[in-house]
Amino acid sequence: MHTIQQQYWAVREYLSPVLKESKFKEHGRITPEEFVAAGDFLAYKFPVWTWEKGDASKARDYLPADKQYLLTRGVPCLRRASTLEYTEDAERMLSFADPKEGGAAGKEEEWVETHAGRAGGEAGANPGTIDDIPDVDDGEAEVTAGMGGLSVGGSKEPAEIPDMDEIPDMEEDLEDGEDEATAAPNSKLVAPSDGVLDASEVEVAKGNLLQVRTYDVMITYDKYYQTPRIWLIGYDENGTPLTPSQIFQDVSADHAFKTVTIEAFPHSTSLQAASVHPCKHASVMKKVIERMNQGVIEEQQAAKKGSSKDAKPKKWLFRRTSGNGKDDKAAAAAAGEEEVEGMRVDFYLVVFLKFIASIVPTIEVDSTTSF
Amino acid sequence: MTIVQFAPFQSLVQPAFWHALTELKIDVLRLSDDEQPVTATYTAGRAVKDRETGQEIALGCNLTVSGDAFSKTPQVPQNAVAATGVFKNFNTIEDFKNADKTALFNQVADEIWKSITVDKSTALLNRFLVITYADLKKYKYFYWFAFPAFAAKPAWEIDGEWLAAENALGAETLSSVQSQLHASPRPFFLVRTIENQTTIAPVEEYDIFYANVPPEHRVIGFVDPSALPTNPGWPLRNLLAYLLALHPETAQGVRILCWRDVEPPVAGSSGGWKSRFGMLKQSGAGAATATDRPSAVGWEKNIQGKLGARVADLAPMMDPTRLADQAV
Incomplete structure (x- = not known):
């Protein structure tokens, strides 16, 4: 059944036309060219992201051969989303949709700040409107119907840990005695003062609270939905690949049962990966972009008036935006009468990652905040 | 003085590697259990x-094996360096269990030692061994890595403490190293600063590069997969063995730069440069310039912390029936 569904999706994607004209501000969708432009920007600003070729037989002809998808390896994930009381934060992060509430700047600030894995400082400051959480099951009946019954960690998944009986008993005496120069995990004399813990030790030290997993994160372009799509492959602290139910522990509760599924990774012949289904990406991105655009335009207008020096941009996005738009701004200041451009499509993936960070709150996909 | 303890490599096998192995096994190797070249990165x-x-929180000292490990031209990710190894797949679990692992291990260690003493090259210092048994029907892969490293006798000790490299060498030197390393990534390198000009060179050029440089200005660097403040990563062990064999005077003291900065630190973010610096020496080093191969260690421990094989169970991610269950 699942196979048929996947075939259907593959055919549907094959038949759907390539989006030609730019619509990212109107619909939140982007063209392949814009995906490449935004990807270039992401990879340039944040070198942890690189373009990948993927399997040659699976290459999409509407994307450059050497820029099929974006990849970053070893993204840390310190805690399980399921152990965090995270739903409220997630809601708050997506609460920018109500236009009559608050000034744009204030809202944006909150949105950027209330961010993955961070202890909510201003908890309760904003109750938030939850109408616009992207996974509500209006419309897209086929998808929700298809996934509604998904049960995580249920009885169908008994073998969460590999069956120890089947590991050949192979402890062998290959090395004579302990090697004094090998840093054994339990002999790591990590003084608390220097504050660095070894990942394999953390679990013991913290009573199971912290299990450092790492993820390989891929961003592909989904031709049918005309949005980027995120893919995850996870490893536990020993480097063992995670099972689907383990991956779902890192997805916020609102999404784990509905929008995240295990599917064939489109740029490999056989690889399966967890993916956030993109059916709602466009509408969410549209809202985010509208919001940000407003802020960016205000910023640019302010810059025009020459008041930008006093009104110091507080938040990362403003700073980035104005930083990148330096040329525009300089030109605008010089010419005085240039058109206000608003947010550029280059930022699409940066914004997209912030949105994804709300779905997988403990996976630090959003490395952009460190800047 | 404290004995230097090295953080061992931890194997990180991407699922794509098991897919590649499955294809290789079915289409190319079939029943052959010949050794294959394999490439990993760190x-x-x-x-x-x-x-x-x-x-x-320090992330693991990982050696990553990915899907193109068997390809002749593997793609090395940006900022990573490659290590080559020997791969051997067994056809049955019994063969896997009964394999003469000591012989396989020694064979790789001999190769490393030969590359040091005969070829005088650093290319094989990170050579590793991986043996596998693939249960293709159950999507289970048994594997065991070994990262042979020569045990120094007497052990290397640290003179003083491990320091932040920024304090010891200065930020300018580091940013110069960073830009040169970024342009041509290499796992091991020499650093010298003459008249505020910092240059790096391959370790093979030791004699020429350091011809007129007094020992206290010589710095030998390596890309350090460890992030622990007082434990340099595994690659340093064989680098030290190399230095000791070819440049025995380093036993009296060698200045080591553990390179941990992929990108220059961002202004405003916490931390700054993360690289570490230390002065190592062998105390009581006699005429230890033996030409015999030192004994080597380096089998990877399993999850239980014992010397033993690991298993990757990919059934949840590969078995079509299990995936179908998931997708209902």
Whole structure:
């Protein structure tokens, strides 16, 4: 059944036309060219992201051969989303949709700040409107119907840990005695003062609270939905690949049962990966972009008036935006009468990652905040 | 003085590697259990800050094997360096269990030693061994890595403490090293600063590069996969063995730079340069310039911390029936 569904999706994607004209501000969708432009920007600003070729037989002809998808390896994930009381934060992060509430700047600030894995400082400051959480099951009946019954960690998944009986008993005496120069995990004399813990030790030290997993994160372009799509492959602290139910522990509760599924990774012949289904990406991105655009335009207008020096941009996005738009701004200041451009499509993936960070709150996909 | 303890490599096998192995096994190897060349990569060690406790957490000292490990032209990710190894797949679990692992291990160690003493090259210092048994029907892969490293006798000790490299060498030197290393990544390198000009060179050019440089200005660097403040990563062990064999005077003292900065630190972010610096020496080093191969260690421990094989169970991600269950 699942196979048929996947075939259907593959055919549907094959038949759907390539989006030609730019619509990212109107619909939140982007063209392949814009995906490449935004990807270039992401990879340039944040070198942890690189373009990948993927399997040659699976290459999409509407994307450059050497820029099929974006990849970053070893993204840390310190805690399980399921152990965090995270739903409220997630809601708050997506609460920018109500236009009559608050000034744009204030809202944006909150949105950027209330961010993955961070202890909510201003908890309760904003109750938030939850109408616009992207996974509500209006419309897209086929998808929700298809996934509604998904049960995580249920009885169908008994073998969460590999069956120890089947590991050949192979402890062998290959090395004579302990090697004094090998840093054994339990002999790591990590003084608390220097504050660095070894990942394999953390679990013991913290009573199971912290299990450092790492993820390989891929961003592909989904031709049918005309949005980027995120893919995850996870490893536990020993480097063992995670099972689907383990991956779902890192997805916020609102999404784990509905929008995240295990599917064939489109740029490999056989690889399966967890993916956030993109059916709602466009509408969410549209809202985010509208919001940000407003802020960016205000910023640019302010810059025009020459008041930008006093009104110091507080938040990362403003700073980035104005930083990148330096040329525009300089030109605008010089010419005085240039058109206000608003947010550029280059930022699409940066914004997209912030949105994804709300779905997988403990996976630090959003490395952009460190800047 | 304290004995230097090295953080061992930890194997990180991407699922794509098992897919590649499945294809290789079915289409190419079939029943052959001949050795195959394989490529892995590692990057400088990373630590992440836990936002809730503010503590730095060192991520594993990983050696990553990915889907193109068997390809002749593997793609090395940006900022990573490659290591080559020997791969051997067994047809049955019994063969896997009964294999003469000591012989396989010694064979790789001999190769490394030969490359040091005969070829005088650093190319094989990170050579590793991986043996596998693939249960293709059950999507289970048994594997065991070994990263042979020569045990120094007497052991290397650290003169003083491991320091932040920024304090010892200065930020300018580091940023110069960073830009040169970024342009041509290499796992091991020499650093010298003459008249504020910092240059790096391959370790093979030791004699020429350091011809007029006094020992106290010589710095030998390596890309350090460890992020622990007082434990340099595994690659340093064989680098030290190389230095000791070819440049015995280093036993009296060698200045080591553990390179951990993939990118220059961002202004405003916490931390700064993460590389470490230390002065190592062998105390009581006699005429230890034996030409015999030193004994080597380096089998990877399994999850239980014992010397033993690991298993990757990919059934949840590969078995069509299990996936179908998931997708109902």
